[in-house]
Amino acid sequence: MKPENLLRHLNDTHPRHPDTPRWRDQLKSEPGRVAPTRTSSPIRVRPWQVAIVAAIVLGGVGLYYLTQINLFPSQPFPCVSGTLVYHWHTQLYVYSGGALVTIPGGIGLFAGCAEPLHTHDTTGTIHVETDVSRFYAIGDFYRVWNKPFGSPTQMIVNGTALPSPTASQILYDQETISIYYTTFA
Secondary structure: OOHHHHHHHHHHHOOOOOOHHHHHHHHHHOOOOOOOOOOOOOOOOOHHHHHHHHHHHHHHHHHHHHHHOOOOOOOOOOOOOOOOOEEEEEEEEEEEOOEEEOOOOOOOEEOOEEOOEEOOOOOOEEEEEEOOOOOOEHHHHHHHHOOOOOOOOEEEEOOEEOOOOOOOOEOOOOEEEEEEEOOOO
């Protein structure tokens, strides 16, 4: 056993032995028995560690600001980023000359951004997910879709024909809207 470890051995292995205090004092008084106190080595920060931390922080800050600004200037509405006020689904059918028009999926969805009005698939279900307290109309969806509302010949909402088709028809949850056009581009 190394001489500098004898004192630690005595304290760790024989702490209750009746002669331990006397032996401890005797060993402490002998030169070379007590190991020199070590100062802890300083924490070394390497440049590559600083670079990684800086990249993570800058990436996080950049991602935050990208979600706050409108990356797509043609978007009619800002990205939904907060707690949803409501999440509704409206079913839309658009007919052109009597033939059903397929409403594309992914309308209003961009990388890192979902507009309040969007579609996930080609079923015609409009998802109305908003973090502001306001209503949206069918004309708002057409703006997101980047199509003109135009002049439909007929509009049926939940089985009832409207006297005159209007882009200001509010979208409600579980509502079905059918819009008929002579031609729809």
